[in-house]
Amino acid sequence: MHAIRLLPTALAALTLLGSSAVLAQEASSLERVTVVGSRKTLPATSATETLVPVDIYAMGKVAEGGGQFDLAQSLQYLSPSFNSTRQTGADGADLIDSAALRGLGSDQTLVLVNGKRRHTVALVNLFGARNRGSTGTDMNSLPLLAIDNVQVLRDGAAAQYGSDAIAGVINIQLKKRAGCEGVAGYGQYSAGDGKNYLTSAYCGVKLGGGTLAVTGEWQDRGRSNRADPGDLRTIGDTAVKNKTVYLNGEFPITGDNKLYLVAGAQDRDASSAAWARGGVGSDDIPSRNSAAMYPGGFVPFINGDVRDRYVIVGWKSSVAGWDTDLSQTYGSNKMRYVISNTLNASIANKDLLAGGKGISPGSFDAGSFGFSQATTNVDVSRYFPELLGGSNIAFGAEYRKEKYDIAAGEPGSYIDADGVGQGGNAGSQGFPGFQPADATRRSRDSQALYLDWEASPTSALTVSAAVRGERYSDFGSTTTAKLAVSYKLGKAVLLRGAASTGFRAPSLQQLYFSSTFTDFINQQPLDVVLAPNGSAITNAAGVPALKQEKSKNFTAGFTFKPGADTAFTADLYQINIRDRIVLSGRFDDSNYPALGVILQGLGVGQAQFFVNSVNTRTRGLDLTASQRTRLGAGRLSTFLALNVTRTTVSAMHAPASLKGFEDVLLSTRERLFIEEAGPRTKATLGFEYSQGAWTGEARLIHFGKQTQGAFTEGLYLHYKPKTSMDLGLTWQASPALKFSVGGNNVFNVKPTRQDPYETDNGFYYDSVQFGLNGASYYARAHYRF
Template sequence: MPAPRLLPTALAALSLFASVAAVAQDTTSLERVSVVGSRKTLPAASSTDTLVPVDIYSMGKIVEGGGQFDLAQSLQYLSPSFNSTRQTGADGADLIDSAALRGLGSDQTLVLVNGKRRHTVALVNLFGARNRGSTGTDMNSLPLLAIDNVQVLRDGAAAQYGSDAIAGVLNIQLKKKAGCEAVAGYGQYSAGDGKNYLASAYCGVKLGDGTLGITGEWQDRGRSNRNDPNDENVGPRTIGDTAVKNKTVYLNGEFPLAGDSKVYLTAGAQDRDASSGAWARGGVGSDDIPDRNSAAMYPNGFVPFINGDVKDRYVIVGWKSTLAGWDTDLSQTYGSNRMRYNISNTLNASIANKDLLAGGKGISPTSFDAGGFGFSQATTNLDVSRYFPDLLGGSNIAFGAEYRREKYDIVAGEPGSYIDADGVGQGGNAGSQGFPGFQPGDATNKRRNSQAIYADWEASLTPALTVDAAIRAEHYSDFGSTTTAKLAGSYKLSKELLLRGAASTGFRAPSLQQLYFSSTFTDFISGQPLDVVLAPNGSKITNAAGVPALKQEKAKNLSVGFTFKPGSDTAVTADLYQINIKDRIVLSGRFDADNYPALGAILQGLGVGQAQFFVNSVNTRTRGLDLTASNRTKLGAGQLSTFLALNVSRTTVTGRNAPAALQGYEDVLLSTRERLFIEEAGPRMKGTLGFEYAQGAWTGEAKIVHFGKQTQGGFTEGVLLKYKPKTSMDLGASWQATPALKLSIGGNNVFNVKPSKQDPFETDNGFYYDSVQFGLNGASYYARAHYRF
């Protein structure tokens, strides 16, 4: 959306802000927070003093009485710039909720924990309207009770933090305070399913002069199913939330040593058992026998289940001290994410057909170890900074270095999960139905490393003018070097009004997952099954298609805005932004023997119908507006707090960069359907208006969340799936029964709003409600108890 067209929206919203009130954040907690995006060791007074837009969300009220039980969904309904929609019918993407900022990909948002880079997941999202072809960070691998606050930096920051920080940065600050608390929660959908149990406890233990915070969490979320069994076009599907069981423990502490030195530690582990329903296979009388089913095993059809065993580990060890007046921070971070698939309630149709041809009943095993993948990352950081009060009115100079090692591997499944027992093209299809296993040819074990140095200078040139300049040089062992820079500044027109702006360059290195992921899977196009191979960069297929080696994405970020704080109880911010990304890495459209004959013989030999691959093929431009306003005021005998936030954005594909060998095939490389996955990964607009009224021991809360329109492409060329704007409401009430005990009840999406209905033969999940905007499950209710001891 052109910037001039956004200005009337801003002015109209600001006139509304004057009459509205409140705060979704606990503003008192902002006063001593070191804000992400600045290398200052001095704390910021509030988020309205920052050079670039930063939102700071205290997790206290969310933990004590919120209706969401995980971090991703909590932020989904707090931050308009943040999007995370649970997928269904999207294979591995059902098991890990991806998250992103400003409508860009999940791998274009950098996530930090206590200011240190957090690893991404091993999964590549292949299906679903959100984050197609991207990796991301699993926000739900951290327990809510362990988190003190979440800082959302809504600006490019690659020059400060390195790769991935194109859309912005999320910094999750963990607790390390003394005292203990516990939470017990229960929730379910109004339909009666999706039962969600939560038990969590935190205890900050004094060890010498330091404190070690220990958090343990157990969560059991049941499966939901919105399938309509009476709709013959959909069939016997399982469509809804994945069943998830999480067991998580986290430690976080800081311990003084001699002098001004201290050591700090963060360590966490989560084991997740998750299970999602794949597409159903038909029974006797359908075309799935003998191709994808056996009459002897599932005469009435069946739903295969994709079960994931996910293990996530994270460790930070560091030392802080002051050397010759310089604050020094030396740290080592290690993170890993591993996923292994087990496919149950399934069969290998080729094994069953071979058994039938040999005179047997036509039987196959019903579960298979389908293999999986893993990703690990080890990062060494040295950060040095010093504040000079007399240099240019007060300057903070920082510099540092980083060394990072990454590893990605794919492990093959058991033979039964992928073999074609009765021969290519004969009878039953190969592999476990629902998710065929990784083959020995898919197995890989790849590594790379990178080195970086950076410098940052923030100076208060006058009492009103502050500027910050940063530069970063980075070298990757697999694609070379890149240099990025950032310049930001703010000017105080008055005590209440501050103008700010920033310009930066950025980059995102191709992930190892995008470089080396390889798999053959079954997709359903308009309800019909088709085997598809996703070929890694440098493979026989990509070489035949003339696909060059992947290189980094390059970005240019511009933002300008203002903050207005007329008093301690009222704050307003507004920021316009533009993000241009060149050579964006996307998952191609599907090539076959008809639309690209050069691949025909290769695909026939593999026994598959279509091929996809990753390629630097797209340039995009994202323009948007972020608005926030908060106020607290006395109302009767209590206090009313109101918070209004809005994000309006539009991403446009501005160019297609087809490799020489694919010139003339641009419409296959990026079809309308694939283009809309990029341009409309999230709703065009998202706004949150929250009210909280507190009087004595009682607190009432109402939150209105508006999701703008969204358009997706159908499987049939020219068919557009248009999703109308939708608005949901959350209601909640809390009672401070004793100084230690708080009880809360409430409902989410209490009016049971769902996305616009579509033709199930055209949607990505094959159902008339797709996983867009806010999901398809409808209303839910919850109860929660919080106790301090």
């Protein structure tokens, strides 16, 4: 593998330069904390001493002077296990960046904030998107300046934290230290677009013996466009305006009693470009356009009005020597679509046929969807220093209530005004609105109990075991377990390994998302439907009720820390997932005649749906290495991290009614979206040199090869390995003020050029590996007071 061939060179650089960690892999900023993956609240130790692989990224330098202005892109270039690529031409997926670990789905990574479960978004990734058929957590809804550190647990942890923790867990730890600081930043692409403005302020104030931290952030990211001159389309970043505020506090009450809270809100106005429609002389008139409205063609814009809210309120105490934590968490995400610079071609055509000019409204409310989650936790733990050399026993319970709804758009966003097949297509161009038949309001609840025991029978041996039982109101119960062991070989070497079972409950979004539009099939007006589970359509197709995905996780590795300035970790892993939920292809009378007849009897021409139909196996290797030393009059730091991963579909098990039609259920193209959702290899090699008031940084980010399926069966899109470089320079002008400038992808590297007729976005550069925008430059000022 190409990235493996880079490893000897990188390690040689570490040895020759005697360098130091550019990233805060050490937990030095943490005092008495619980690092994700363990429930012990003891003085934090190095990431080389954890039972399972945990990366700890201190976010201070990133927030103060980094080249990325949001959390998802910051982690994309810090953590090789983490993948988040901005999409273009992917409808709603353009508005919210999906993120995932180890090449698995975004809904197979659990995200916590201060150790508490964070809600997912309401959006289901569907068209032209990676992680299609899944939903995930919006990492960019939290301001960077509010974050102290991000802990990435690279191991399955469903037995500890519940559903979604198959690929791993990301815990975002918020700051609550006294003092104030502010950041102002500007960036843009070398092409001159994508202008990015950022202002953010943090202030932690002493209040009632505790600290209340308040962070406010405003970000305005402009649209970018890489389409060729003369091309109507807009290919590039979505335009985004974020207004965010977050509070984080902890207050002692009496004795061991503490009250803590988190409250956050973000309003996002985002706008992405849909596919361009042709003007006069094209086939798009009158089916998709009106000569009276857009004679030169037009690009519809999908505007998302996103409202995200998050609250944690908790009480920590001590009862008979046991630490107790009672908390209530609530999160909600709501997105409303407004389609602008558009038309309903059927309305325009009806107007034309009636003697008018051929006019339609140019903007439509296309409807909305929302998701909310309320979680109640009771956690109890105690450390027994004399039991088996030191034991931490923890147990607890969780109750979670989830709600999901879809609201129909205004009639003009979906109706076929001139009659099906009469010339003008139904609905708003760019995104047809949700119809009344799509509207839904659903909910479910779950209850869980867990037990966790971590002990050190000898000074060298540590053992951890966890078991969790969970019951869902809509599909039943599941039990998961985990066993982890570490053994010290002297002071420098630690062997570690873990085995666990896990699960992921089907999301309400996968269970109940519905989208309908009308098409003219075999001269008959029929609906094309993404049908929810349990509907008349899925029942007619013999699709069983969705059930949980189940996993088995295995990790084995070692850490090496010969001194305070050198650290190395290596971990192998395997993740087997059974009954993975996928979005099917479209079934109709051309690819499944018997089912097509049944569907047409229901007024449906084509249908697709979610189904538990594949097993996958993911194998990989994670390596990290860091060293630090004096060099000349300054200090040199180096950090290397490498992830190699490979996912394969190991089995296909279609429902009995769909046997023999596996190629429709999961085409080669869709299979590759699962197997190669991210690059096979990803590596980061960073150097930082500090002397006096100046700090310079250089970082190489290597993205391995990736293969995607083309629209033409039998053709493949091969993306060659690519390496980009980021450069940065910081000047500490005074103890309180510093300035940072730099560039990302300074050599303007882009993905492998492809046939635009075969790519997802219809452009010769697709949004894979690291995006298609090219080089960018930035400047920041940070002031602490």
